[in-house]
Amino acid sequence: MKNKYSIFSLIKNAFSYHENWQRAWRDPEPKKEYDAIIVGGGGHGLATAFYLAKKHNMTNIAVVEKGWIGGGNTGRNTTIIRSNYLWDASAGLYDHALKIWEGLSQELNYNIMFSQRGVMNLAHNLQDVRDLKRRTHANRLNGIDAVWLNTKEVKSFCPIINTSPGIRYPVLGGTLQRRAGTARHDAVAWGYARGADSMGVDIIQNCEVKGIKRNGDSVEGIETTKGFIKTKKIGVVAAGHSSVIANMIDIKLPLESKPLQALVSEPVKPIIDTVVMSNAVHAYISQSDKGELVIGAGTDAYISYTQRGSHDVIEGTLKAILELYPIFSRMKMLRQWGGIVDICPDASPIISKTHIKGLYFNCGWGTGGFKATPGSGDLFAHTIANDEPHKLNAAFNINRFVSGDLVDEHGAAAVAH
Amino acid sequence: MFLINCPYCGERDQSEFSSGGEAHIVRPKQPTKLSDDQWAEYLFMRKNIKGVQFERWNHAHGCRKWFNMVRDTSNDKIHAVYKMAEKPPVK
Numbered sequence: 001m002k003n004k005y006s007i008f009s010l011i012k013n014a015f016s017y018h019e020n021w022q023r024a025w026r027d028p029e030p031k032k033e034y035d036a037i038i039v040g041g042g043g044h045g046l047a048t049a050f051y052l053a054k055k056h057n058m059t060n061i062a063v064v065e066k067g068w069i070g071g072g073n074t075g076r077n078t079t080i081i082r083s084n085y086l087w088d089a090s091a092g093l094y095d096h097a098l099k100i101w102e103g104l105s106q107e108l109n110y111n112i113m114f115s116q117r118g119v120m121n122l123a124h125n126l127q128d129v130r131d132l133k134r135r136t137h138a139n140r141l142n143g144i145d146a147v148w149l150n151t152k153e154v155k156s157f158c159p160i161i162n163t164s165p166g167i168r169y170p171v172l173g174g175t176l177q178r179r180a181g182t183a184r185h186d187a188v189a190w191g192y193a194r195g196a197d198s199m200g201v202d203i204i205q206n207c208e209v210k211g212i213k214r215n216g217d218s219v220e221g222i223e224t225t226k227g228f229i230k231t232k233k234i235g236v237v238a239a240g241h242s243s244v245i246a247n248m249i250d251i252k253l254p255l256e257s258k259p260l261q262a263l264v265s266e267p268v269k270p271i272i273d274t275v276v277m278s279n280a281v282h283a284y285i286s287q288s289d290k291g292e293l294v295i296g297a298g299t300d301a302y303i304s305y306t307q308r309g310s311h312d313v314i315e316g317t318l319k320a321i322l323e324l325y326p327i328f329s330r331m332k333m334l335r336q337w338g339g340i341v342d343i344c345p346d347a348s349p350i351i352s353k354t355h356i357k358g359l360y361f362n363c364g365w366g367t368g369g370f371k372a373t374p375g376s377g378d379l380f381a382h383t384i385a386n387d388e389p390h391k392l393n394a395a396f397n398i399n400r401f402v403s404g405d406l407v408d409e410h411g412a413a414a415v416a417h
Numbered sequence: 418m419f420l421i422n423c424p425y426c427g428e429r430d431q432s433e434f435s436s437g438g439e440a441h442i443v444r445p446k447q448p449t450k451l452s453d454d455q456w457a458e459y460l461f462m463r464k465n466i467k468g469v470q471f472e473r474w475n476h477a478h479g480c481r482k483w484f485n486m487v488r489d490t491s492n493d494k495i496h497a498v499y500k501m502a503e504k505p506p507v508k
Contacts, residue, residue: 243465243466247464247465254457255463256465301436303438401460
């Protein structure tokens with residue numbers, strides 16, 4: 001890394017009033033041709049480029065992004081990281097990501113503020129209790145840390161929760177994954193961008209893909225707002241807009257894009273030192289390092305690319321938050337926003353080759369892609385470089401919708417993220 | 418969030434309705450003859466259009482009837498609402 005960040009570089013730059021820091025990444029014009037192009041400069045796309053360069057020696061590659069890097073869902077999520085998924089395939093995928101998260105600040109020489117503050121999932125009815133207990137057992141069999149907490153233990157772990165039996169959806173217990181937590185989402189994009197750039201990857205912002213050129217059964221390049229760029233391998237990591245890219249080349253994906261909303265409050269002193277999620281009432285909450293409460297809602301139940309979402313969804317979420325945490329009844333909300341998430345019928349992602357040679361899709365992360373960023377990038381890079389999936393993402397191929405071998409996380413574990 | 422003009426009840430809040438996704442996906446006439454690929458196409462594959470899309474909606478908290486709608490998914494503007502058996506409007 002050309003400009004290593006350390007305590008010494010911090011001190012050195014303090015003497016010049018921090019005015020001489022190098023750019024973290026270049027702003028190059030696209031070359032005529034690359035060995036591979038990643039479409040989408042979010043966390044997943046940048047991580048893919050980083051691992052292509054680092055692990056597979058593919059440095060003549062580019063990431064094209066229609067806006068600015070990390071300006072899509074990477075900057076719009078609630079930054080929750082966990083790996084307590086029910087099915088073996090998902091457990092393998094998400095825990096692979098979690099293991100990379102644990103050393104990522106060091107690997108990138110960039111503080112991504114990864115904080116293993118734990119994630120607690122609440123149970124509100126008998127079926128929740130059974131499902132969550134089953135999930136903790138499944139997690140442990142897969143080597144993922146998980147414990148079941150009864151109501152008293154939930155209260156002692158997070159004292160501001162209202163555990164009174166009289167509320168509409170009483171807290172009957174919950175699961176806790178202590179290795180889970182949060183990270184600074186922008187820093188993840190910036191850290192991967194800086195790392196990829198230092199190995200020679202071109203990160204081209206404000207460059208929108210307008211078409212994909214195809215010659216028979218293989219790809220030849222992309223049409224962009226900055227002209228035609230030739231390449232033999234295209235990795236599409238366009239999140240909510242994956243179908244837009246797919247429609248350019250006339251292939252259909254099993255995706256529906258919906259707005260997912262989140263909101264943050266005014267900043268307050270530390271009040272909640274963990275992440276609490278609830279599938280049944282569909283609300284989740286944590287506190288950012290700035291002190292804002294970060295609150296996540298569910299998706300709107302219709303296809304939309306509007307990046308705003310409906311008021312009634314936010315209202316439902318805040319009702320649940322207030323019943324569970326009456327202490328927040330006077331908090332003021334500062335910002336509310338929506339991101340467009342691409343949801344698969346089985347709520348599991350697609351990291352896959354397609355029937356077109358050299359065209360790869362990494363999509364369908366739905367409402368919970370952030371947590372998988374490093375693992376997703378690593379496995380997608382493997383898939384692109386070798387033209388073969390890694391064993392951890394083999395189950396997440398696009399053909400599972402033909403074979404029927406779905407990884408059904410909707411009903412199982414991952415309704416809320 | 419928007420208003421939907423139900424062809425049976427009139428204008429109501431969108432939260433009264435549930436979306437049934439892309440419209441005019443015809444149920445296979447001879448399901449037993451379908452290949453796995455054709456089943457996948459019918460069950461799962463969607464255009465998921467950003468722009469003008471034909472879709473089905475159900476007035477779930479009202480008359481509970483199904484109907485069709487033409488909506489621009491990039492700005493949630495509704496261009497037309499028509500009943501199930503009616504022909505879709507030409508663009």
